[in-house]
Each structure stands twice: as C-alpha cells, then as structure tokens.
Amino acid sequence: MHNSTQLKDIRKYYQQQLVSQLGTAVVVLNSRLEIKYLNPAAEAIFNKSLNRLLNKPFVDSFLHCSLQIERLEQVVRTGQDFTDSDVIIEFIDNARISLEVSATVIRIDGKTRVLLECKQIDKQKQINTEMFQEQQWQAARDLIRGLAHEIKNPLGGLRGAAQLLDRELNEEQREFTSLIIAQADRLTNLVDRLLGPNQLPNLSLMNIHQVLETVYRLKKLDNAKNIQFVRDYDPSIPDILIDPEKLQQTLLNIIGNALQVLNEQGKITLKTRIATNQTINGEKVKLAIKISIIDNGPGIPPALQDKIFYPMVSGRANGTGLGLSIAQTLVHQHQGKLACHSYPGRTEFSIILPLPKRSNQ
Ligand SMILES: Nc1ncnc2c1ncn2[C@@H]1O[C@H](COP(=O)(O)OP(=O)(O)OP(=O)(O)O)[C@@H](O)[C@H]1O
Ligand SMILES: [Mg+2]
Structure with missing residues (x-):
C-alpha cells in the first residue's frame, strides 16, 4: 500500500507534467471568457504565447474564430458542455486551422472556469473515410438483401407445401411436417431481419x-x-x-x-x-x-x-x-x-x- 501523501505528490506531479505535454490543446477561460491558461500544445497551434494572450478575450484573440460566443456564454450559464466539430480559426497572416472544440465548465479553487479542449482535424480525410465506409455498408446491405429476398420466395412455397401435406398424413408422420413448418418459420424470421426495415418512417x-x-x-x-x-x-x-x-x-x-x-x-x-x-x-x-x-x-x-x-x-x-x-x-x-x-x-x-x-x- 502507498501512503496518501505519496499518492497526492504523484498525482500532482503527473497532472502538471501531462497538461504541459499533451498533444491536445487545452485552454482555460474565466467566466468572462478571457484566457487564463494555455498549455504548450495550444501555444503551438495558435502560434502565440500565454504571455501574449493572458487575460485577452478568447474569441477576439484571432483574426476570426467561428466558435460562437453565445454558445460559450451558454456553457457558463447552464453548465452544459458542448462540442463543435468544425471550428475555423483564422490568423492575421490568413492561415486557417480546423479544430474540434469541446467546452466544459469546471471549478478551480471555487471559481468557474471554461475548459476548452481543441483537436486539430483533417476534415477532408475524415469525410472521405466516412463516405467510403458508407458505400461499403450500402454494398454489403444490398447484397444481403438480395440474397434474403431470393430465399424468402421459395421459403413461402416450401411452408405452404408442408401445410398441404400435413393434412394428408397420419399423426406420426405429421411430426415431420411440423418440423419443416417450424424451421421454415425460423428462417422466415431471420430473412425478415436480413431484409431490414422496409416501411417508410411515420414522422x-x-x-x-x-x-x-x-x-x-x-x-x-x-x-x-x-x-x-x-x-x-x-x-x-x-x-x-x-x-x-x-x-x-x-x-x-x-x-x-x-x-x-x-x-x-x-x-x-x-x-x-x-x-x-x-x-x-x-x-x-x-x-x-x-x-x-x-x-x-x-x-x-x-x-x-x-x-x-x-x-x-x-x-x-x-x-x-x-x-x-x-x-x-x-x-x-x-x-x-x-x-x-x-x-x-x-x-x-x-x-x-x-x-x-x-x-x-
Ligand atoms: N457497446 C459495445 N461494446 C462492445 N462491443 C460492442 C458494443 N456494441 C456492439 N458491439 C460489438 O459489435 C457487434 C455487432 O453488434 P450488432 O448489434 O450489430 O450484432 P449482435 O449484437 O452481435 O447481434 P444481434 O444484435 O443481431 O443480436 C457485437 O457482436 C459486439 O461484438
Ligand atoms: Mg446486437
């Protein structure tokens, strides 16, 4: 077992070390949305030091920032976090970056602070991957549906024939027809699930x-x-x-x-x-x-x-x-x-x- 002072020191040490070495840009704002802290990753992507940005209103620190100030104010007011996956920041030299920003309200020493976690994203790559997966999914679904449809038709005939036969047979032989009927029902169930939802939504x-x-x-x-x-x-x-x-x-x-x-x-x-x-x-x-x-x-x-x-x-x-x-x-x-x-x-x-x-x- 470790004593609690030791654990406290370890936590404090790593927390300090980690924030400064994180790949994610971390920004802390006060309730007036002025910058109170930037970690080194944030200094790197904003290309500005904490020294220059300290106490500056976050949204005015750049040529343009698409993050809506009302949304940040709402975070402070309601405590409800939010994520904007397409924040564009433009700098004086017109360089642009795309970020995914998550805003959360935190308390530090009894004061309300807004924590912004910003990840730089390569939007086009993300869209391309999503579109590719989407096409693959559609192709797989169409293939399975086609197959399910082909199975479903003869299955109906099979079940009907077993039912007709059932009437002609004696008690002992009927065991076989009910087996055919039960298994056909089980397959129909599966095939229906394979075909997927086919009714239009009732909005x-x-x-x-x-x-x-x-x-x-x-x-x-x-x-x-x-x-x-x-x-x-x-x-x-x-x-x-x-x-x-x-x-x-x-x-x-x-x-x-x-x-x-x-x-x-x-x-x-x-x-x-x-x-x-x-x-x-x-x-x-x-x-x-x-x-x-x-x-x-x-x-x-x-x-x-x-x-x-x-x-x-x-x-x-x-x-x-x-x-x-x-x-x-x-x-x-x-x-x-x-x-x-x-x-x-x-x-x-x-x-x-x-x-x-x-x-x-
Ligand atoms: N929350 C989850 N955590 C971990 N694995 C998950 C979770 N949700 C889904 N999976 C994985 O994804 C697989 C596919 O899920 P899906 O619901 O499509 O099929 P299934 O649960 O295996 O079968 P079915 O839903 O048709 O009875 C699961 O078998 C499981 O391995
Ligand atoms: Mg499942």
Whole structure:
C-alpha cells in the first residue's frame, strides 16, 4: 500500500507534467471568457504565447474564430458542455486551422472556469473515410438483401407445401411436417431481419427525450444485472420530426449491445446535446441533435471497429450481427448518421439528427 501523501505528490506531479505535454490543446477561460491558461500544445497551434494572450478575450484573440460566443456564454450559464466539430480559426497572416472544440465548465479553487479542449482535424480525410465506409455498408446491405429476398420466395412455397401435406398424413408422420413448418418459420424470421426495415418512417413532431425516457424505463425494468443508468439531457433541445418507434428500436439495439458486454458494475449514460457544424453523409449540417449512448464496458475489439455496422458482423458467439445494421438503416431514414467511438473502458454510439433550417436561425 502507498501512503496518501505519496499518492497526492504523484498525482500532482503527473497532472502538471501531462497538461504541459499533451498533444491536445487545452485552454482555460474565466467566466468572462478571457484566457487564463494555455498549455504548450495550444501555444503551438495558435502560434502565440500565454504571455501574449493572458487575460485577452478568447474569441477576439484571432483574426476570426467561428466558435460562437453565445454558445460559450451558454456553457457558463447552464453548465452544459458542448462540442463543435468544425471550428475555423483564422490568423492575421490568413492561415486557417480546423479544430474540434469541446467546452466544459469546471471549478478551480471555487471559481468557474471554461475548459476548452481543441483537436486539430483533417476534415477532408475524415469525410472521405466516412463516405467510403458508407458505400461499403450500402454494398454489403444490398447484397444481403438480395440474397434474403431470393430465399424468402421459395421459403413461402416450401411452408405452404408442408401445410398441404400435413393434412394428408397420419399423426406420426405429421411430426415431420411440423418440423419443416417450424424451421421454415425460423428462417422466415431471420430473412425478415436480413431484409431490414422496409416501411417508410411515420414522422411526428416530438421531443426526443420522450422516446429516451420510454427506452430508459424499458431497459431499467428488464435489467437483470445491477447496471447504473445515467441520464444527462439538454432540456433546451427543440422538438423534431421523428418516427418514435424507429428511434426507440435504434436505441434499444444499441443499449441492448451495451448491456450484453457490461459486467455487474457497468454504467450506461444517455446524453443529449445540440451539436454544431456536423457532416452527415458528406453534407454539412449547421445544427443537429446528438444523442449519445455511452457505456464503460470493454470496448469494441479493434478488428471489429470498422465493420460493426455491416450486416452479419458480430463479436458474440450467438449474435446475428444485425442489430447495428438495422439501427444504421433506421437512422438513415431520418437523414441522420450513426457513429461510434470506442476504446477499452468507454464506448460511445452517437446518433446525429439534423435540425431543420428553420431552427438553425
Ligand atoms: N457497446 C459495445 N461494446 C462492445 N462491443 C460492442 C458494443 N456494441 C456492439 N458491439 C460489438 O459489435 C457487434 C455487432 O453488434 P450488432 O448489434 O450489430 O450484432 P449482435 O449484437 O452481435 O447481434 P444481434 O444484435 O443481431 O443480436 C457485437 O457482436 C459486439 O461484438
Ligand atoms: Mg446486437
């Protein structure tokens, strides 16, 4: 065992060392949004020293910064964090950088501070990868659908014939026809799942939290393990046109997977936020709703990470590998995007639903 002073010193030492050596740029602002600290990574990407920027208003420190000041003010006011995945900063010499910025309210020595974590991104590379995966997913889905369709037709005939035969047979022989019928039903079930959702969404204007609450109650009730559910909602999210049943199915598939991988001490967080400047299937969307389902399980095995949305890809011995493919189709039907970030200890699935232009203003 280590004594507590020793541990405190270790923590303090590494915390100081790490902030100064992190690759992520870290900026701390006060509640008036003036710069109070920059780590060396932030000094490097902004090409300015802490000495020059200390106490300067963050947004005015550059020629142009697309991060909206109202959003930062809202963070201070409400304590609700947010992420903008496309912040453009322009410098005096007209150089530009793209950043993903997450803003969180923290308390340091009893004072309110805003922590900005900024990651430089190569936007085009990210879009290209997403588009490529999207095409692959569509191709795999079309192939499976075609195959499922071909199986479904003769299967109906097979079942019908067995039923007819059933009437002609004696009790003992009927055992075989009922076996054919039962197995044909099982296959039809599978084939229907392979074909995926085929009805158009039945849209109505509603609050997504209504759907989240239903799912939360359902999962909480049939939760045999002792899993903690955390709800972290942004109540200011406006109503949106959704098909509640389809969104519910999507959430159930994702949470179902999380429950399957979690052990007894697991935690599942349902989080909603407004997200700005998202790219959905190659198109830029100014304002969107982001629903995140986060679990603290083992994470998705690296070899599976790029493929989990493909039909029939499963990491479970008895999984059909259709849950996420169906979820993806359902989110697509809402013009949205389903994405996943996972490492051991944290898996986040995010459903991004675009807000109509009207609410963008
Ligand atoms: N939260 C998660 N943590 C770790 N691995 C996950 C998580 N969610 C999904 N996976 C992995 O992704 C795979 C694919 O999931 P998907 O829901 O598509 O299929 P499945 O759960 O295997 O089968 P089905 O949902 O059709 O019964 C899972 O088998 C699992 O290996
Ligand atoms: Mg599943």
